[in-house]
Amino acid sequence: MSDPTASGERRRALVTGITGQDGSYLAEFLLERGYEVYGLLRRSSSPSLDRIEHLVERIHFVGGDLLDQSSLVRAIQESRPCEIYNLAAQSFVPTSFAEPVHTAEVNAVGVVRLLEAMRQVAPEARMYQASTSEMFGKVRTSPQNEKTAFHPRSPYGVSKVYAHWATVNHREAFDLFTCSGILFNHESPRRGEEFVTQKVARSVARIERGLDSEVTLGNLDARRDWGHAADYVRAMWAMLQEDEPDDFVIATGTTRTVAELCEVAFGCVGRDWRDHVRTDPAFLRPAEVELLVGDATKSREVLGWEPEISFEELVEEMVAAHLAALGEA
Ligand code: NAP
Ligand code: F7E
Numbered sequence: 001m002s003d004p005t006a007s008g009e010r011r012r013a014l015v016t017g018i019t020g021q022d023g024s025y026l027a028e029f030l031l032e033r034g035y036e037v038y039g040l041l042r043r044s045s046s047p048s049l050d051r052i053e054h055l056v057e058r059i060h061f062v063g064g065d066l067l068d069q070s071s072l073v074r075a076i077q078e079s080r081p082c083e084i085y086n087l088a089a090q091s092f093v094p095t096s097f098a099e100p101v102h103t104a105e106v107n108a109v110g111v112v113r114l115l116e117a118m119r120q121v122a123p124e125a126r127m128y129q130a131s132t133s134e135m136f137g138k139v140r141t142s143p144q145n146e147k148t149a150f151h152p153r154s155p156y157g158v159s160k161v162y163a164h165w166a167t168v169n170h171r172e173a174f175d176l177f178t179c180s181g182i183l184f185n186h187e188s189p190r191r192g193e194e195f196v197t198q199k200v201a202r203s204v205a206r207i208e209r210g211l212d213s214e215v216t217l218g219n220l221d222a223r224r225d226w227g228h229a230a231d232y233v234r235a236m237w238a239m240l241q242e243d244e245p246d247d248f249v250i251a252t253g254t255t256r257t258v259a260e261l262c263e264v265a266f267g268c269v270g271r272d273w274r275d276h277v278r279t280d281p282a283f284l285r286p287a288e289v290e291l292l293v294g295d296a297t298k299s300r301e302v303l304g305w306e307p308e309i310s311f312e313e314l315v316e317e318m319v320a321a322h323l324a325a326l327g328e329a
Contacts, residue, residue: 009036010034010035010036011034011035011036011082011083012035012036012037012038012079012080012081012082012083013030013035013036013037013038013081013082013083013084013085014038014039014040014062014075014076014079014081014083014084014085015027015030015037015038015039015040015084015085015087016039016040016064016066016084016085016086016087016088016114017040017085017086017087017088017089017130018037018039018040018041018052018059018061018087019039019041019047019048019049019051019052020051020087020088020091020192021051021187021188021190021191021192021229022087022130022186022229022232022233022236023039023051023052023087024051024052024055024190025188025190025229025230025232025233026085026087026233026236026237027039027052027055027059028055029230029233029234029237030237031055031058031059033237035083036060037055037058037059037060038059038060038061038062038075038078038079038081039052039059039060039061039062040061040062040063040064040065040072040075040088041061041062041063041064042063042064042065042088043063043065051190060079062074062075062078062079063075066088066106066110066111066113066114067105067106067110067113068113069113069116069117072113072114072117073117073120073121075117076117076118076121076122076125077121080122081122081125082125082126083125083126083127083128083237083240084114084118084122084125084126084127084128085127085128085130085236086111086114086127086128086129086130087130088106088110089106089107089110089130089160090102090103090106090107090156091156091192092156092192092194092195093134093154093156093157093285094194094285095156096154096155096156096157096159097154097155097285097286099155100155103155103156103159104155104158104159104162106159107156107159107160107162107163108158108159108160108162108163108166110163111129111162111163111166111167112163112166114127115127115166115167115170115176115178118176119170119174119176123174123176124177125177126177126178126179126240126245127167127176127177127178127179127240128179128181128236128239128240129163129164129167129178129179129180129181130181130183130236131160131163131164131167131180131181131182131183131247132156132157132160132182132183132184133182133183133184133185133225133249133251133292133294134152134153134154134156134157134160134289135150135152135157135160135161135164135182136148136149136150136151136152136289136292137150137151137152137153137154137157137289138151138153138289138290139151139289139291139292142291142293143251143253143293143294143295144249144251144292144293144294144295145249145294145295145296145297145298146182146247146248146249146298150164153285153287153288153289154285154286154287154289157289164180164182164247167179167180168180168247171245176245177240177245178245179239179240179242179245179246179247179248180247180248181235181236181239181247181248181250182247182248182249182250182294183232183235183250183251184224184225184226184227184249184250184251184252184292184293184294185197185224185225185226185227185292186226186227186228186229186231186232186250187226187227187228187229187314187318188228188229188230188314188317188318189201189317189318189321189322190229191229191318196217196258196261197226197261197265197314197315197318198318199215199217200215200217200261200262200265201265201315201318201319201321201322202322203215203276204265204266204268204269204271204319204322205269205319205322205323205325205326206322206326207269207271207276208269208271208323208329209323209326209329210329211326213276214276214277214278215276215277215278216277216278216279216280216283217258217262217277217278217279217280217283218279218280218281218282218283218284218285219258219279219283219284219285219288220257220258220259220262220277220279221257221258221259221290222257222258222288222289222290222291223255223256223257223290223291223292223293224255224256224258224261224292225251225252225253225254225255225292225293225294226252226256226261226311226314227250227251227252227307227309227311227314228307228308228309228313228314228317230309231307231308231309232250232307234305235248235250235299235303235305238299238303238304238305239303242302242303246302248296248298248299248302248303248305249294249295249296249298249299250294250296250299250305251293251294251295251296252294252296252307252311253293253294253295253296254293254311255291255292255293256311259273259277261315262277264311264312264315265315265318265319268315268316268319268320269319269323
């Protein structure tokens, strides 16, 4: 395949998972930098373009699915990317317990399909793989960095460990420029409704507007290192601009419990979270990740990456977005 930038064309990026939270922020980021953005769109009875509604005119969509090898080959042939960002996944941990085989097909084997398509069609391209702090699972040491051993605690975590090592192995075996970004939890007003930050933010707004009186959660003691998706997509791009491919942890270095998240979120509207939060064992997981806190020293030193949005600003933005969507009281 010819080098698309050789003739002075705009740089091209292929983004899988473009309809998801990170895909929408990454598409904005790449478009701002003058990239021609191609988004892989899988067939569905009604495409979920809500998060990229404001960008659809500026994105080239190519059909494809991580479950289908030939569609990935065609998507790369059509888009001729310099950079491939693999953000597509079955990303909800509880669903991975209910659908472990589907999760493995998409998140693990799907990545091998994409790596092989890249090797066949665009071996000179650079690829980013969306790895996760869930790979650390039952953590061996804290904080977790690129050298911390993996011990995943869900079919989701297991699938991502496979994909991580497939990414490393294709780099070592076939000399491909493939990077694995080990990102800790990152959220935004575009976060899926089922994740705990969005569930809490939405409930705070509904309670404030008198539409609900309480929210039911699972484990309030679990600790997460929560950052903002807009900060984290900058790191994805930065990894692919380095001279050599490598793996990087992206995290804020601070950790909070789900209870602390509730305290900050209900505090945004001057309420005491203990008046509105109840728990139900139905939301507990068969195996839990109790503590995550990342050490992003390498990213700071090599990529010059730092998060800019604080946890409090993030939660406030999420609650404000729900309040605005519900309208004035
Ligand atoms: P998300 O909002 O759940 O988006 C997932 C995306 O994957 C959607 O665009 C979805 O498309 C697409 N997808 C699902 N199955 C697919 C398939 N078979 N073929 C093609 N596309 C498929 O996830 P996110 O929060 O943006 O996360 C992006 C990536 O980072 C994921 O790989 C996730 O596992 C990983 N990650 C996320 C976090 C986090 O805290 N957000 C942290 C670490 C790693 P549809 O619209 O068609 O469903
Ligand atoms: O759970 C606890 C739950 O579902 C966070 C994905 O993006 O980040 C995400 O995975 C914590 C867990 O995210 C409820 O038990 C309590 O300890 O928001 P979550 P996650 O499982 O950490 C990683 C990095 C990814 O890679 C994933 O793709 O909150 N929790 N009560 C609850 N969680 C949910 N969802 N709902 C509750 O009611």
